[in-house]
Amino acid sequence: MTDLSDPKTARELKGGTGLRRMINAVGYSVQGFRAAFRTEPAFRQLALLNMVLLPIALWVDVSPAERAILMVTPLLSLTIELINSSIEHVVDRISLELHPLSKSAKDMGSAAQFMGLVIIAVCWGVILI
Known part of the structure; x- marks a missing residue:
């Protein structure tokens, strides 16, 4: 099991920092919209x-x-x-x-x-x- 109390591990699971994290967040949001539209x-x-x-x-x-x-x-x-x-x-x-x-x-x-x-x-x- 992953130790989420380690800030470095948590940051890696969230997809990095700065611009990379913002780009990942947009991608995750698009995936969320697709999942909602497909399943709900x-x-x-x-x-x-x-x-x-x-x-x-x-x-x-x-x-x-x-x-x-x-x-x-x-x-x-x-x-x-x-x-x-x-x-x-x-x-x-x-x-x-x-x-x-x-x-x-x-x-x-x-x-x-x-x-x-x-x-x-x-x-x-x-x-x-």
């Missing part, structure tokens, strides 16, 4: 929702601040879904056995995503109605 139907649905809402946010006649809110809220929900999916994957990696804490972790991730959708509905509703 909810992520694909939210990506589609973003493809619909973001152009509408650019098209409607609102103030710049309102436009920013209309654009950020769907992106926020997409971000929440990435976090929710990562929680689900980690819980499943630990064990597929039914456990109250595993269920609670997954349910809270789902609740976070529900709140993201409520935020979209409230912000879009207040701004456009």
Whole structure:
């Protein structure tokens, strides 16, 4: 097993320092988007929702601040879904056995995503109605 308390080992696992680390981080992010799109139907649905809402946010006649809110809220929900999916994957990696804490972790991730959708509905509703 790798000793993660050694800063040198931890740095090597993260892919170096400086510009190399930043380039690696972008690559890891792209891999994360690909994995989410490939394995998570909810992520694909939210990506589609973003493809619909973001152009509408650019098209409607609102103030710049309102436009920013209309654009950020769907992106926020997409971000929440990435976090929710990562929680689900980690819980499943630990064990597929039914456990109250595993269920609670997954349910809270789902609740976070529900709140993201409520935020979209409230912000879009207040701004456009």
